Amino acid sequence: MQVPAPFEYVRATSVGNALELLERHGPESRVIAGGHSLLPMMKLRLARPEWLIDINDVAELRHITEEPDQLRVGALTRHAALLDSDVVGRLFPIVQDAERVIADPVVRNRGTIGGSLGQADPAEDLTTVCDVLRAQVVIAGPGGERVVDMADFHRGPYETACEQHELLVEVRFPIRPRMGSAYEKVERRVGDWAVGAAGAALWMAEDGTVADATIGLTALGLEGLATEAAAVLVGQRPSEDLFAEAAALAARASSPIEDQRGPVDYKRHLADELTRRVLGRALDRAAHPTAVQGG
Numbered sequence: 001m002q003v004p005a006p007f008e009y010v011r012a013t014s015v016g017n018a019l020e021l022l023e024r025h026g027p028e029s030r031v032i033a034g035g036h037s038l039l040p041m042m043k044l045r046l047a048r049p050e051w052l053i054d055i056n057d058v059a060e061l062r063h064i065t066e067e068p069d070q071l072r073v074g075a076l077t078r079h080a081a082l083l084d085s086d087v088v089g090r091l092f093p094i095v096q097d098a099e100r101v102i103a104d105p106v107v108r109n110r111g112t113i114g115g116s117l118g119q120a121d122p123a124e125d126l127t128t129v130c131d132v133l134r135a136q137v138v139i140a141g142p143g144g145e146r147v148v149d150m151a152d153f154h155r156g157p158y159e160t161a162c163e164q165h166e167l168l169v170e171v172r173f174p175i176r177p178r179m180g181s182a183y184e185k186v187e188r189r190v191g192d193w194a195v196g197a198a199g200a201a202l203w204m205a206e207d208g209t210v211a212d213a214t215i216g217l218t219a220l221g222l223e224g225l226a227t228e229a230a231a232v233l234v235g236q237r238p239s240e241d242l243f244a245e246a247a248a249l250a251a252r253a254s255s256p257i258e259d260q261r262g263p264v265d266y267k268r269h270l271a272d273e274l275t276r277r278v279l280g281r282a283l284d285r286a287a288h289p290t291a292v293q294g295g
């Protein structure tokens with residue numbers, strides 16, 4: 001099938017209006033943002049919403065706001081806007097590492113952070129990035145807003161804590177000092193989904209030891225963070241051997257499946273190698289923060 005089933009279409013004017021429309025049109029209504037995941041699913045008849053509620057006019061969902069202790073990103077922020085943002089590059093270069101390898105400019109010009117997290121595809125890159133940065137997600141519903149940790153937001157492939165009648169409105173990234181982060185992905189060809197990817201963040205103590213660490217994997221069969229791997233780093237002075245130990249643990253925590261993108265052994269090798277690389281780059285960035293870390 002290349003043509004979606006018939007549907008009705010309406011444009012929301014505000015968050016409140018979008019919530020009203022979701023309530024009015026009931027369980028067969030769906031929000032559409034960039035449409036780069038939902039429309040292909042509709043064409044394949046994997047999704048058959050009766051109503052599409054377009055949130056592209058909702059300006060209050062499109063912002064990147066730096067506050068002293070957090071960066072707030074509206075759910076309708078496009079991939080391209082995240083890639084172009086100096087503040088995102090300075091605070092969280094891992095986001096731009098990932099954005100640079102998400103699809104192609106056509107997809108990045110329309111696709112949104114809210115749609116990416118809402119879709120929760122197991123090979124989707126921003127979920128790992130948000131996990132690693134210990135982001136929180138703000139969900140609006142008829143009863144008001146609630147703030148959900150990424151660990152509780154992501155409930156498995158294609159499933160999140162955002163109910164059908166709710167709207168993801170914002171992603172919040174905590175800002176803490178002496179932090180470095182990085183993401184690296186292996187893809188079969190430019191713009192493809194990940195064969196495997198890893199992300200890491202390191203928060204350094206003043207004495208040069210690791211105060212806190214997170215490691216995540218994409219498309220490698222790990223739900224949430226590689227906690228055991230990150231735990232061996234905490235309280236230690238970084239070294240190649242230490243990073244190798246953490247990377248081996250991350251690979252052991254992975255549970256990849258064989259598919260057209262590669263066999264299990266190869267993917268486990270990627271988990272190990274990519275974790276080692278992103279830890280090294282995160283440490284370098286923690287030690288040498290620059291005005292803009294986009295490069």
Ligand SMILES: Cc1cc2nc3c(=O)[nH]c(=O)nc-3n(C[C@H](O)[C@H](O)[C@H](O)COP(=O)(O)OP(=O)(O)OC[C@H]3O[C@@H](n4cnc5c(N)ncnc54)[C@H](O)[C@@H]3O)c2cc1C
Pocket residue numbers: 030031032033034035036037038039055075076101102103104107110111112113114115116117118119123124125126162166167168169191192193194
């Ligand atoms: C060719 C191609 C290659 C791609 N490659 C990659 C890749 O390598 N890595 C990667 O990570 N992604 C990739 N993507 C996906 C891309 O990043 C999409 O933009 C993203 O998955 C969905 O964002 P969207 O805004 O288009 O969401 P939509 O398609 O509009 O929506 C997706 C889902 O999220 C829901 N939703 C959207 N916004 C909200 C909201 N604010 N609140 C609640 N629910 C909401 C929708 O109802 C729908 O269920 C690719 C897409 C294409 C077409």
